Amino acid sequence: MRSAGISFAKSLACFSLLLTVITTQTALAEDETPRIISADLGTTQVLQALNLQDAIIAVDVTSVRQPELRGLPSIGYHRQLSPEGLLSIKADALVGAADMGPETAINALEKTGVQIIQQEPPKTIDTLIENVRTLSTEFNHKEDGEKLINIIEEMRTTLSNTSVKQKTAIFLLDMGGHGGANGSMAGQGTGGDAFLNLLGLENMAKFPAYREASRESLIALNPDVIVLASGGRPSKGPKLEDSEVIALTRAAKEKNIMGMNASTLVAGLSVAAMDEAIRVKTTLAKK
């Protein structure tokens, strides 16, 4: 059925085309290797681990931070993808999180035969394994997939075999000490919460999402462990771990303030995040 809106647009187009004399030509070389757009850091990391790095032809803003991918075109933020921008890359597949969009971009790609693979950001090891299995099957890298899954399973075993006496924890995202902030505390369902689950610790923050932690609540919660996540760049402000409030907690008194690299959790659990969990849990187990 023809809509009035599109007719209006077409009429405008016909008139204006007579006045416009711009022509462009393009010719992209055909390539036999799959051309993949990765719209999510977690996906990018899995693709790299599956030896599919050479197949990645464009990445989203979070993946651009990866040094080895810096030269690739950036498709921007995965929830505000440019449909035309994606089509211009002439990819075979777009892989990303389940909430990438907008819908017009996904529909346009599907109509032109681009394979769309959407995955849940992994909050558990099982989801991470499922995502690895899906990607390795879709891109015919099953062998690499099985190897990676074995590594993840080994890491899971290491984590479950390492026991710690500490029970409770909070996960604080270090905001660089701006304005005397106490850090953003990870609530239920967040990447930080998933990280604490890996450590086998109870997340004392029962609210959803990340919330600014008040000084009083930090003292009142009095966790056994505080995980301090930072972006990996040196902060110019005062360090959160030096905060007088944190010093009053049991975690500080027992020297259970553990640093970790927050970038490993940007897209949910990753192999790098599991590595960090093993390091932190092993340190805690020695206490």
Added chain:
Amino acid sequence: MRIPFNLLVAFFALSTLFFVGLSIVTGAVNISFSDAYGVITSSFSNRETTEYSLASVVLLELRLPRIALALLVGCILAQSGAVLQGLFRNPLADPGIIGVSSGAAVGAIVAIVVLPEAWKVWSIPGLAFLAGLGTTFLVYSLARSEKGTSVVILLLAGVAMSALAGAAIGFMTYFADDNNLRELSVWQMGSLAKAKSEELPLLLFVCIVLVVLFQRQTNALNALLLGESEARHMGIKVERLKRNAIILVAIGVGVAVAYSGIIGFVGLVVPHIVRMLCGPNHRFLLPLSALLGGMLLLISDLVARTILTPAELPIGLITSLVGAPFFIVLLLRERKRWY
């Protein structure tokens, strides 16, 4: 120097057509003039097909709906700004000032944060429109008394409602989860990327109705430029004019914001440019603002979708980048008049 109306209409219309053409053949995907012409003319034949070429998807499903959306939203916002500036006799008035935009933003944010994900396709535009309209009625009823509608109270009520809406937005933002938080940021920066041909008939209808109804009010708006009491002496029913104009603006801006997010400064900048070119007569100001508003938003969208290809910038950033310095110049000019 005043430029004749007919000359300006011809110039704006031809320029708009040129930029429509330029937008059709410019974008991340290279499509030649001849391919574009072929796709568009063949789409007029009623053949149903399940095969889609790259050019037809890009042109018919992405670029053309987006071009039409830019023209319609630009036209509505610019006309609404011109009407409000005339109504309030205030050169700094724009649709945001009576709380329509902020009210609509609250509606959209409630839809994003509170309502289920599956409803978002219709709940975001629907609630944005209803909340925009509701806020406008509230502001209007606050300003209205037995003696009439006070423009000063109306403006102050608009500012108060905008502040209240800001608090509500902050509150919802604080309690939003990570995904909703990101969606909120994107929506508040405005975008035409979600343009769909199915949505255009409603916008086209609203745009045509507004153009016709606003044009019928031009004499009354001109009389109002002399002052409210002077307009009353000339037989203008000022109260009715204010009520009708505000409701029409609320409907127009509510619908526009619902489909494109918050796009600032078009309603402020465009009427001023037109006034500089052809004077304050609303008979000429309104149609020219409609044309220039559409063209300005079309150019902004062209920049937004090509400057960072294969990514794109939110269009609200482009209009704010152009509009904010213009607003400052305007304030400086007003300051000279005050001292």
